[in-house]
Each structure stands twice: as structure tokens, then as C-alpha cells.
Amino acid sequence: MINVGIIGFGTVGTGTAKILLENNDVIEEKTGLQVNLQVIADLDIKRDRGVKIPDGVLTREVSDVIDNPDIHVVVELIGGIQPAKDFILRALSNGKHVVTANKALIATEGKEIFAEAEKNSVSVGLEAAVAGGIPIIKVLKEGLVANRILSIYGIINGTSNYILTKMTDDGIDFSDALKEAQSLGYAEADPTLDVEGLDTAHKLAIISSLAFGIPLSYDRIHIEGITKLTLQDIEFAGELGYKIKLLAIAKSVNGEVELRVHPTMIPENYLISRVDGVLNAVYVMGDAVGETLYYGRGAGDMPTGSAVVSDIVDIAGEIENRGISSHGIEFIGKRSDLKIKAIGDIESMYYFRFTALDRPGVLSRVSGILGEYNIGIAAVIQKGRRAGAAVPLVVLTHKARERDVQKALQEIDRLDVVADRTAFIRVEGEETEGLND
Amino acid sequence: MINVGIIGFGTVGTGTAKILLENNDVIEEKTGLQVNLQVIADLDIKRDRGVKIPDGVLTREVSDVIDNPDIHVVVELIGGIQPAKDFILRALSNGKHVVTANKALIATEGKEIFAEAEKNSVSVGLEAAVAGGIPIIKVLKEGLVANRILSIYGIINGTSNYILTKMTDDGIDFSDALKEAQSLGYAEADPTLDVEGLDTAHKLAIISSLAFGIPLSYDRIHIEGITKLTLQDIEFAGELGYKIKLLAIAKSVNGEVELRVHPTMIPENYLISRVDGVLNAVYVMGDAVGETLYYGRGAGDMPTGSAVVSDIVDIAGEIENRGISSHGIEFIGKRSDLKIKAIGDIESMYYFRFTALDRPGVLSRVSGILGEYNIGIAAVIQKGRRAGAAVPLVVLTHKARERDVQKALQEIDRLDVVADRTAFIRVEGEETEGLND
Numbered sequence: 038m039i040n041v042g043i044i045g046f047g048t049v050g051t052g053t054a055k056i057l058l059e060n061n062d063v064i065e066e067k068t069g070l071q072v073n074l075q076v077i078a079d080l081d082i083k084r085d086r087g088v089k090i091p092d093g094v095l096t097r098e099v100s101d102v103i104d105n106p107d108i109h110v111v112v113e114l115i116g117g118i119q120p121a122k123d124f125i126l127r128a129l130s131n132g133k134h135v136v137t138a139n140k141a142l143i144a145t146e147g148k149e150i151f152a153e154a155e156k157n158s159v160s161v162g163l164e165a166a167v168a169g170g171i172p173i174i175k176v177l178k179e180g181l182v183a184n185r186i187l188s189i190y191g192i193i194n195g196t197s198n199y200i201l202t203k204m205t206d207d208g209i210d211f212s213d214a215l216k217e218a219q220s221l222g223y224a225e226a227d228p229t230l231d232v233e234g235l236d237t238a239h240k241l242a243i244i245s246s247l248a249f250g251i252p253l254s255y256d257r258i259h260i261e262g263i264t265k266l267t268l269q270d271i272e273f274a275g276e277l278g279y280k281i282k283l284l285a286i287a288k289s290v291n292g293e294v295e296l297r298v299h300p301t302m303i304p305e306n307y308l309i310s311r312v313d314g315v316l317n318a319v320y321v322m323g324d325a326v327g328e329t330l331y332y333g334r335g336a337g338d339m340p341t342g343s344a345v346v347s348d349i350v351d352i353a354g355e356i357e358n359r360g361i362s363s364h365g366i367e368f369i370g371k372r373s374d375l376k377i378k379a380i381g382d383i384e385s386m387y388y389f390r391f392t393a394l395d396r397p398g399v400l401s402r403v404s405g406i407l408g409e410y411n412i413g414i415a416a417v418i419q420k421g422r423r424a425g426a427a428v429p430l431v432v433l434t435h436k437a438r439e440r441d442v443q444k445a446l447q448e449i450d451r452l453d454v455v456a457d458r459t460a461f462i463r464v465e466g467e468e469t470e471g472l473n474d
Numbered sequence: 475m476i477n478v479g480i481i482g483f484g485t486v487g488t489g490t491a492k493i494l495l496e497n498n499d500v501i502e503e504k505t506g507l508q509v510n511l512q513v514i515a516d517l518d519i520k521r522d523r524g525v526k527i528p529d530g531v532l533t534r535e536v537s538d539v540i541d542n543p544d545i546h547v548v549v550e551l552i553g554g555i556q557p558a559k560d561f562i563l564r565a566l567s568n569g570k571h572v573v574t575a576n577k578a579l580i581a582t583e584g585k586e587i588f589a590e591a592e593k594n595s596v597s598v599g600l601e602a603a604v605a606g607g608i609p610i611i612k613v614l615k616e617g618l619v620a621n622r623i624l625s626i627y628g629i630i631n632g633t634s635n636y637i638l639t640k641m642t643d644d645g646i647d648f649s650d651a652l653k654e655a656q657s658l659g660y661a662e663a664d665p666t667l668d669v670e671g672l673d674t675a676h677k678l679a680i681i682s683s684l685a686f687g688i689p690l691s692y693d694r695i696h697i698e699g700i701t702k703l704t705l706q707d708i709e710f711a712g713e714l715g716y717k718i719k720l721l722a723i724a725k726s727v728n729g730e731v732e733l734r735v736h737p738t739m740i741p742e743n744y745l746i747s748r749v750d751g752v753l754n755a756v757y758v759m760g761d762a763v764g765e766t767l768y769y770g771r772g773a774g775d776m777p778t779g780s781a782v783v784s785d786i787v788d789i790a791g792e793i794e795n796r797g798i799s800s801h802g803i804e805f806i807g808k809r810s811d812l813k814i815k816a817i818g819d820i821e822s823m824y825y826f827r828f829t830a831l832d833r834p835g836v837l838s839r840v841s842g843i844l845g846e847y848n849i850g851i852a853a854v855i856q857k858g859r860r861a862g863a864a865v866p867l868v869v870l871t872h873k874a875r876e877r878d879v880q881k882a883l884q885e886i887d888r889l890d891v892v893a894d895r896t897a898f899i900r901v902e903g904e905e906t907e908g909l910n911d
Contacts, residue, residue, distance in 0.1 A: 056620050056762050063622050066687060067615070067805040164617075170763035172617025178504070179616075180601075180609025183493050183783035185500050250503060308769060311745055325493050326607035326780040329770035332745060333763060343763040346620035358795065368504040 038071045039353040042102035044124055045114035046079035046095070049138050049165065051086040052342030053112060057349075058088065064346070070353045072346075078102045103128040110352050112345060113137040122146055129153040129161075134356075136348040138165035138341055141230075144239035144255040147246075151366060160355065161366065162348025167240040168193050168317045170340030171333040172347060176321065177247045178366070184323030186248040190465070191285040193240045195315035195335045196224045196231035197263050201281060201300075202313040205271050211264060223315055233262035234283060234298040241285035244319070245296055249289050250372030254296060259380040261299035270390060270460055273431045274302050277388070277416060280310040281462065293376045295383050302388055304466040381440035386415070386464035391430040391449065392457035395422050399454045403430065406448050410441040415468070427456040435468055475508045476790035479539035481561055482551035483516035483532070486575050486602065488523040489779030490549060494786075495525065501783070507790045509783075515539045540565040547789050549782060550574040559583055566590040566598075571793075573785040575602035575778055578667075581676035581692040584683075588803060597792065598803065599785025604677040605630050605754045607777030608770040609784060613758065614684045615803070621760030623685040627902070628722040630677045632752035632772045633661045633668035634700050638718060638737075639750040642708050648701060660752055670699035671720060671735040678722035681756070682733055686726050687809030691733060696817040698736035707827060707897055710868050711739050714825070714853060717747040718899065730813045732820050739825055741903040818877035823852070823901035828867040828886065829894035832859050836891045840867065843885050847878040852905070864893040872905055 041057065043050050057074040065071055074094065082095040096102075103111055103124055111128035113135060115121050121142050125135050130153060137143065143150065143166055154161045164174045168191070177186070192198050196218055203214035215232065218224035230236045242255040263283050274281050279302040288295045303310045308330055312318040317335030322328050334340035393399045404414060413435035421428050434442075446459050478494065480487050494511040502508055511531065519532040533539075540548055540561055548565035550572060552558050558579050562572050567590060574580065580587065580603055591598045601611045605628070614623070629635050633655055640651035652669065655661035667673045679692035700720050711718050716739040725732045740747045745767055749755040754772030759765050771777035830836045841851060850872035858865050871879075883896050 052762070060620055060622060060762065064619060066808050067619055069804060170760075171766060172613055175612065175617050176609055179788065180612050180784055181780065182501060182504055182787045183497055183780045185497060306748075308745065308748055311743075311748055323607075323780065325489070325497065325776040325783075327771045327774075327777055329608060329768070331766070331768055333766035337764075339762040340764055343618065343620045343760065346762075347617055350619045351616065355795075358792075367506060371503050 038073050039109050039356055040073050040075040040107050041110045041112060041349055042076040042078070042105060042108040043074070043112045043114060044078050044099055044102050045116070046077050046082070046086065047114065048338045049341045049345065050077065050079070050114040051088055052338030053114065053345045054090065055088045056339070056342045056346045064350060068350055068354060070350060070357060072349055072353055075108060076101050076105065099124060103131060103133065108133060109356060110134045110136060110349055112349065113139060114345070116141070118142055118146065122150070125150055126153050129157050129159055132157050132159060134159045134162070134352045136162035136165070136345055136352070138345060140166040140236065140239040140243060144242040144253060147243070147253045148370070151369065160352050162352060163243060164348045165341045165344035167243050168319055169333065169335040169337065170343045171317060171319065171331045171335065172344065173244065173319045173331050174247065175347070176331060177244060181321060181323050181326055181329070184325045186289065187322045187324055188288040189244060189248055189285070190309060190320040191241065191244070192282055192309060192312050192318050193285050193335060194231050194237045194283060195317060196228065197237070197283040198312070198317070199223050199315045200232065201263060201283060204266070204268060205275070205280065208268060210268055211266060232264050234260045237283060237285045237298045241287060241296060241298060245287040245294065246369040248287060249294055249375060250368045250370070251294055251375050251377065252370040252373055254377055257296055257377045259297040259299070263300055266300055267460070269429065270388070270462060273390060273418060273429070274388065274462070275305070276418065277433055278305055279303060279464065280305045282310065284465070289375070293378050295378050297380065297383070300462055302462050302464040307466065381443065383439045384436050385439065386436055386468065387434045387442055388462040388464055389432045389434070389446070390460040391432070391455055392427045392459070393430040394454045394456055395426055395428050396454055400430065402452060402454065403432070403449055406445050407432070407434070410437070410445040412437040412441060412445055433464065475510050476546045476793055477510050477512040477544050478547045478549060478786055479513040479515070479542060479545040480511070480549045480551060481515050481536055481539050482553070483514050483519070483523065484551065485775045486778045486782065487514065487516070487551040488525055489775030490551065490782045491527065492525045492776070493779045493783045501787060505787055505791060507787060507794060509786055509790050512545060513538050513542065536561060540568060540570065545570060546793055547571045547573060547786055549786065550576060551782070553578070555579055555583065559587070562587055563590050566594050566596055569594050569596060571596045571599070571789045573599035573602070573782055573789070575782060577603040577673065577676040577680060581679035581690060584680070584690045585807070588806065597789050599789060600680060601785045602778045602781035604680050605756055606770065606772040606774065607780045608754060608756065608768045608772065609781065610681065610756045610768050611684065612784070613768060614681060618758060618760050618763055618766070621762045623726065624759045624761055625725040626681060626685055626722070626756060626758050627746060628678065628681070628754070628756040629719055629746060629749050630722050630754050630756065630772060631668055631674045631720060632754060633665065634674070634720040635749070635754070636660050636752045637669065638700060638720060641703070641705060642712070642717065645705060647705055648703060669701050671697045674720060674722045675735045678724060678733060678735060682724040682731065683806040685724060686731055686812060687805045687807070688731055688812050688814065689807040689810055691814055694733060694814045696734040696736070700737050703737055704897070706866065707825070707899060710827065710855060710866070711825065711899070712742070713855065714870055715742055716740060716901065717742045719747065721902070726812070730815050732815050734817065734820070737899055739899050739901040744903065818880065820876045821873050822876060823873055823905065824871045824879055825899040825901055826869045826871070826883070827897040828869070828892055829864045829896070830867040831891045831893055832863055832865045833891055837867065839889060839891065840869070840886055843882050844869070844871070847874070847882040849874040849878060849882055870901065
């Protein structure tokens, strides 16, 4: 019998408790393991969460969980950095295994937490921290263990994906889509973490360290959110055969790693382009397995609870078999020799929307500057001519170096025929035949 | 150091050997485990497989693997029932763990193999037996361990999916698409196992037993292949907004399980409808996690080798930690109380293509018979009128009972206005508003 204590009886805590109480029978049938929900600590133990908790399980004292000698596994579900970090460190130093859904904490303070776990020969379960119910941590640590991971592309923030889907499908702008997401409970009152890409970057830090063995590198990730995306760009993308998604991207190329979070144009016939609404998906390319994709709900009480409980069961199995394998976690930081690329050093295809005055010679001046910086043009859209007025001029490029792109755009934005700052979006996918090669 | 012996140096054996030799470093970095490819047995040890095998590893004697006291894990990759079964049983009785990609053997003789493994306290790894590189076995056993599985829909035969994709996208008929698949090496000279749905059913037997705890039930699966599908039906399906895929379907409803393999119409906006070519995907619905989908290559040397090696590494971890958890395998057969439905008892939506003579009153006679059997009509397509000649009359139904459908079709096919046997395809997806409710 493995005794579990939960800290935090919010959304995910409730889902986890429900699963431990209601699916206990099937878990035991599947694994032979008995997992007992012994205690749940929360400041509010009165509110009805729609789940019947047995008498004596609820407590207001966190020490009833983390200092309780009967508890084997501490589940941290309060989120945020403090006091979550102190609770976890204390639980680990008490020799307890820890399961957490706290991506912000792991992404930024994971090193200290893993060191404390190692010191005490206990496990830290992270499945719920990335992509909710999708078992992507297990896939990276175990399912694809035979592979050198080449690249990862993730839609791992349901809020942003919901907003982008609304903008794309219903033609409503960012702020209206955000309001709708908030009214449905998909976005918080302060949506910064989600729409500015920070939550996506927290998760990317975790999966990239598991995939490539680099140290947790949240502060090295180039992060752009979706707040500046316009309907116009979404429509032009559609016309060019692309969807715009907020992607977490990690690639390993020649001993260097790219880590970035930004709105990305993806060919609309790619499977990941079809991942809409609050759903998440992670595309993983391994050297042996080739392309794989994992899809499901990235948030919510029960999907995230499913991930929490899978970690609890794994740890229960390890305890019962008296063999702790931190299988995969020890990979993190082993490849600190891998250099993380600065954003200026990456190569990508690009979408530009120039706000050009409709005068003769504009296209030649713009394309001339692009040419000087070795930026090849793959497609151009120019429409809605109004002599002398500002019209959008859309250019899709071949692969170019980001540093050159930034310089070219600075130069172009200084032209007297360019009326506003140029919008640009990075583009993933196969290169197409172009105009000038 | 864990010593591995492979039996069968064919496609998957070669991929497995490559991975064990070339990715050994990254596997050790990830897990701390040393996995040593000690011996490969095959009748042909001369042919160049494009991988450099160290001296002394190749042997023509299978006993160098299964009776070798140094070998911890025996990997069976020869396929077929015999002698694979005897080799596996002998390896197990020698106390060796076994990893196999042999779906036909596990689906039909798994009970005996699992019993022998249990008797000797060793593991049997099956990841490579279903969906190649997609870690679907691990997902079912571990990642979704917290869930009662509600349903599974799988595209798990790349050959059939390639043929259907060709028929759909290029408008070529079954036999031409099959020839193309054969010329590309995607289909065997005798394609029966693939195109008649038997291979899909082997895999369905394995995943349904892991998902629901039923005994391996290959002989209870209703199986229809893709050989009778016509371009006409694929086109009508497209017109109605559906794709046709060969699906493995397992559903648990009220203590009863449906197990079936047949061409299925799926709404074209479902993610699984976009899984084309030789790619595989498995959709799994769990009571906690909701809908999830796993996508990747279902065959080939390296993808399948990736799965084989993930099993080897899992077992190596168990050996090193001196704790063997057959985690999930023991679930198989525990729920032998679950009744497997006869095909006549299932409920589904249906597509019918009647070959009707274009005479007044045909639709009324056909729909009258459908009405008598409580089969509601959701959509009708009738085109290409040629008075007195046979024309297709296409009907999409609401949910109806298969037994009623079979009876209604028998009656309809006896009508003097019906010139040929009615084509019918089962339809999955949401019910749509209909004509007669």
C-alpha cells in the first residue's frame, strides 16, 4: 500500500483526488499496486469540489503531508514558485517522492529540486507539468529512449491555441478572442503567462532538457507571444496555404540547440496544423523512429489528474519493487556541451508583410534590400492597389539567417515608401520552389 | 551490463542492431544503463545489411542466443508462429526476458507465452508488435494507467492505409494501388494479411486486452478487409464529408466490448482522417484524460527497432534495479467477465449504396424497408438519372442495430428494382441532423 498526500485542492487537485478515489480498482487490476489517498492539504477545506472525500483526509496543515511519516508520495499542486518550492524541498529531504504539475517551478528551479531528489534517492514525477494528459514526458524518457531526438514542435498552451483557432476560424481579433477564452475559463484574468508565451517556454525548457540532455534553459529561450498577431496576417497565411500556431520549437543541429517560442506559420496540410481549440500536440522527430505526434488535452482537472496519477503509479511500482530508476531525469544537464543558439544565428523561412505606399518601384527597392542580405523570395502577394496609399505587400522567403533578416527589415522600414513597421512571422515546413532561384 | 541476443537478422533485426550499436552512447547517457548487443542468430549471416556488426556477434545457431547463460534479453524477430513460439518459450523457461515484434504470435498464442513468463518471473516486451515506433503499448500500460479506457480507434496497418490513401488522393482502384504498394515494398507478394485486415486484427487483439483487461480475443474480432472497396464509394464518402480508413475499433460500453476491423467512414475533419500513406495512428479515449492520439511510422527497420530497443532498455532497468514489474501485462484476462459483442449486436451509423433501377417509387420502397427496421435516414444522394437503368442511390443512416441493417439489406436486395448487391460501410462520428426526425 502506497500512501499519497496532495498539497493543493484546486482544479488539478480535485481531478487527482477523483481519479485516486474512483479509479482505484482499475489501477490495482492493471498493476497490482494499491494506491491510497491519505491526506489532502488546502487552506480551504470547506468548499464543495464535487467529489466525496472520506472523513479525515482533508487538512489545513501542509505538514500533515510533507512531514507525515506514513506518506510515501507528496503531490504538489499549488503552483507558483513559493511556497511550492520549499514544500517540495522539505518533502524530498524527508525522503518522500514528489509528483508535481508545476512547470514554472521546474523550469526555473528544477536544478535545485533534482539535486535534492538525487541526494535523498527519491523520484520527481513531472508528467503533469507538460501537455496535461498527453504522456509526453514518458514518451521522451522511455518510449523514445532509443533515439537521438532531432526536433520537437509543440502546441503546448491551450489558451493561446484556443485564441488563435478563434481568430482563424471565426475572423475575430485577438482581444475579442481573449475575452471569449476568459469567459469560458480557458484564460485567466491576467493572461500574460499564456498569451506572452511564458507558459509555453516553461514547458519547452522541461521537454528540451529531457530530449537533448541540456540543462534546464528557460532563460535561454527566445520568447514571443501572440498578442501582436493580426487577422490580416492570419488571412494572408491562409492564402499562402499556412496556419499560424504558437509553437514551442527545439531542434538539435550539429551540436547546437535551437530553443524558441513564437507564432509560426505551418503548412496547413501538416497534422499539427489541425490541432485546434484548447487541444495540445507535441511533434517529436527521433533519428530512429522518424516523425511522431502526441495529441490530447493539455489542461483541465481530469486530463492533468491522469498524468499526476500515472506518475504516482510509476513511483508506487518503483517502491514496491525496491528499485528506484530516475530513468531519464539524470540525462538533464549531461550534455551541457551543446551550445544553445542565439536567435540571430537561427535559419528559418519568413513571412513579411510590408506596409508599402503604392508607388512605382516599391517592390524593386524592397526586394533589392532582401537580395543584399541573401534573403531569397519564394512568393509575393500584392493586392488592393490604391495609388499613393499604403497597401500590404506580402513576401514569403526561402531559408535565411535571422540576423540578416533583422538588418534587412530595419533598412526596409527606413524607406520613405514604407509607412509602418514590417510584420514578420517565422515559417516552418518544406521549402518551396521560389521566384529567384 | 545487460546482454542482448537477437533471433532474426531481417529488416527489424537490422534496425535493432543499428540502434544498439550506434545509439548506445545516448541510451547510456539517458538511463545510466549499458546494453550490449552480444549475439545475432540468423540462417544467413553473409548478406550485407548495411550495418557493421562486430566480429563474433553473428551466429547461425539459435541456441547461442536462447540457451546462452550470458544473455539476459532475447529479442525474437523472425515472425510467424513456429519456430518463433518454441524459441520464445525456451528462452523464457531459461529465465530470459523476451522482447518480440511478433503480433500474430502474441495475438493467437500470447496466453501460453505470458504464463511461461510469469512462471519464470521474467518480462515479455511487446512494444514493437503494435504500431511500430509509436509507443502505444507503454501509453496503454503506463501513461494512461489512471484511466478506464473507453474506446480505441487505430489505423495500424500501413499497407492498407497506403492503398486507401492512393485510391482517395489519386483516384486509382484497389488493384493498381496494391501493385504500387508492392513495387515500393509496402506490400508483400501475398498481401492477404494486410489487405484482409488480419494484421490489423492481430494488433487490435493485443491493445484491446491491455486496454480493457479482456483475454486476448483475436478469434472474436469481426474482420473485414479493404479488397471490396470501390472508388465510387470513396468518392461518395468524400461528397458526404468523410474519409474511408481501415480502422481497428475497440469500445467498452456497459460491461460489453466491441472488437472490429473494417473499412470505416470518418468525418474528414477528424484528426485521424488526416493520417495518410504508410503512417499509423491510434486514438485512445480514457475516462479521465479524454481524447488522445498517437501518430508515427507503424513499420520499417528503424521505427520498429526504436520500439524493440525501448523494451530492452525498460527490461535492463528492471534487471539493474532488481525489481521486475510486468506492469500491465497481468491485466490481460482479469476482466474476462466483460462480454464481447457479436457484430449483429453493435450499433452504428451506415452508408449504403443501392444499385437501383431508375424507376418511380424506388426511393419510397427502399426507405420503406429501412423504416420497418428502425433505420433512420440522415442523408440521400441520387444522381445520374437514366430512366430504367441502374444508378447508385446513396443513403447515410442514423444509428441502427447491425442485425436490423443486415435484414433490411437482404430484403432490399431482393427487390426487383435493385440490380446488384448493396454496398455498405460503417460510419463513425457525431450523428448529424436527419431527414426523418
